[in-house]
Amino acid sequence: MSTxxxxxxxxxxxxxxxxxxxxxxxVDDRIKSFxxxxxMEKQMAKQKSFLTFAFGGSSKYSGKSMKDAHSHLVERGxxxxxxxxxxxxxxxxxxxxxxxxxxxxxxxxxxxxxxGQVLGRE
Amino acid sequence: MxxxxxxEQKYQxxxxxxxxxxxxNNGIEIQNSxxxxxxxxxxxxxESTVESLAxxxxxxxxKKEGLFFSCQQTVVEGMEIFECHESNKSSVGVIIAQEPxxxxxxxxxxxxxxxxxxxNAGQFINLVRSDGLCRPYSIANQSGRNIIELHVRRIPxxxxxxxLYGDDLxxxxxxxxxxxxxxxxxxxxxxxxxxxxxxxTGLAPLCGILLDALESNHSKKIYLHHGALDEEGLYYVxxxxxxxxxxxxxxxxxxxxxxDSDKYNVGNIVDIIKEAKLxxxxxxxxxxxxxxxxxxxxxxxxxxxxxxxxxxxxPFVISKKTCSx
Numbered sequence: 001m002s003t004x005x006x007x008x009x010x011x012x013x014x015x016x017x018x019x020x021x022x023x024x025x026x027v028d029d030r031i032k033s034f035x036x037x038x039x040m041e042k043q044m045a046k047q048k049s050f051l052t053f054a055f056g057g058s059s060k061y062s063g064k065s066m067k068d069a070h071s072h073l074v075e076r077g078x079x080x081x082x083x084x085x086x087x088x089x090x091x092x093x094x095x096x097x098x099x100x101x102x103x104x105x106x107x108x109x110x111x112x113x114x115x116g117q118v119l120g121r122e
Numbered sequence: 123m124x125x126x127x128x129x130e131q132k133y134q135x136x137x138x139x140x141x142x143x144x145x146x147n148n149g150i151e152i153q154n155s156x157x158x159x160x161x162x163x164x165x166x167x168x169e170s171t172v173e174s175l176a177x178x179x180x181x182x183x184x185k186k187e188g189l190f191f192s193c194q195q196t197v198v199e200g201m202e203i204f205e206c207h208e209s210n211k212s213s214v215g216v217i218i219a220q221e222p223x224x225x226x227x228x229x230x231x232x233x234x235x236x237x238x239x240x241x242n243a244g245q246f247i248n249l250v251r252s253d254g255l256c257r258p259y260s261i262a263n264q265s266g267r268n269i270i271e272l273h274v275r276r277i278p279x280x281x282x283x284x285x286l287y288g289d290d291l292x293x294x295x296x297x298x299x300x301x302x303x304x305x306x307x308x309x310x311x312x313x314x315x316x317x318x319x320x321x322x323t324g325l326a327p328l329c330g331i332l333l334d335a336l337e338s339n340h341s342k343k344i345y346l347h348h349g350a351l352d353e354e355g356l357y358y359v360x361x362x363x364x365x366x367x368x369x370x371x372x373x374x375x376x377x378x379x380x381x382d383s384d385k386y387n388v389g390n391i392v393d394i395i396k397e398a399k400l401x402x403x404x405x406x407x408x409x410x411x412x413x414x415x416x417x418x419x420x421x422x423x424x425x426x427x428x429x430x431x432x433x434x435x436x437p438f439v440i441s442k443k444t445c446s447x
Binding site for chain 2: 019022023026027040041042044045046048049
């Protein structure tokens with residue numbers, strides 16, 4: 001049986017998704033301020049790692065722990081509604097890439113699994 | 123136990139130790155964060171062959187330059203490791219011309235004595251004075267020459283720029299290290315429109331890229347936007363205009379923030395790029411100059427739809443750019 005990651009299209013799909021996703025993030029009034037002062041290349045490298053995780057391509061997010069990586073953003077006021085926005089943009093990105101709804105749902109479920117850590121609750 | 127070289131010093135590593143761990147173990151501070159090859163903070167440089175995992179996600183130009191994630195690479199016996207902006211080549215050079223290009227910019231020509239000192243136009247070198255003072259400058263003339271041309275902007279109180287601008291230095295020996303950076307023309311861009319955007323002496327690397335592209339008979343469009351505060355800040359205007367006349371695929375678009383709108387576009391270069399029509403699928407972009415403007419234009423070009431892999435930049439940070447001899 002193929003994995004979710006393979007179904008979506010593997011690394012090539014992640015590469016395509018990162019570009020679309022990051023374009024959405026940069027213009028979204030709800031969350032763009034959290035991305036203002038970050039280097040574009042570094043930020044996209046991190047998002048690629050996150051999307052690989054969300055697409056089921058790696059069992060864990062391979063970066064700093066989600067909690068450590070976002071603690072400075074929590075201090076700046078990152079709350080649930082911002083995570084909602086990110087998840088929404090992730091879904092829109094996948095729709096644009098013609099990923100089937102049930103697969104999108106699976107990706108969203110994986111992304112949601114780290115919400116507590118991102119917001120420093122776990 | 124494998125040994126390796128860092129900053130010309132020999133160190134020992136443990137078997138199968140990563141470069142990052144080996145350096146830290148030897149008491150050397152290296153920026154790092156995720157230790158997973160993701161955050162890009164532990165990027166270093168080598169001429170040795172590295173594992174593909176240690177370069178995963180880097181641009182081809184960065185791979186070619188030998189950049190790698192030190193957290194993902196085990197120490198290979200004898201490997202020499204450099205910091206990203208450190209130079210692994212150097213040559214003696216002699217200043218053979220100083221020609222003012224405007225009230226604040228001087229063209230400095232340097233004869234490179236080591237004929238094997240290769241470079242690509244648009245990359246930068248570190249210019250080192252005999253007392254050790256060192257500043258980075260971009261190479262503004264074609265690749266493969268023995269003489270390099272630099273555009274030096276006179277910064278009031280800037281020790282190096284005042285020296286290069288004001289003193290008679292013909293015959294003066296200097297040391298050149300480098301070349302460094304990924305802002306240069308490659309034949310793989312031949313099917314691409316080129317968008318070159320620069321402010322101030324950010325024009326220098328763009329001139330190098332432009333001249334290399336023209337010399338390679340680049341047939342797609344080349345747009346060169348040069349932005350300055352006012353008319354005085356523009357230079358090479360006639361030279362670039364005549365190049366545009368000779369090469370129908372090359373368009374030169376100077377702009378000033380304040381000035382006479384009959385002669386130039388007047389406006390913020392960021393807004394001008396925002397309005398510019400681009401063939402986003404097939405455009406490769408080079409952006410050089412003021413760091414804040416570079417960052418803003420990178421974002422605009424990316425949002426227009428140009429892939430981040432086709433956006434190259436060189437932010438000029440005044441006398442802060444890492445300069446290692």
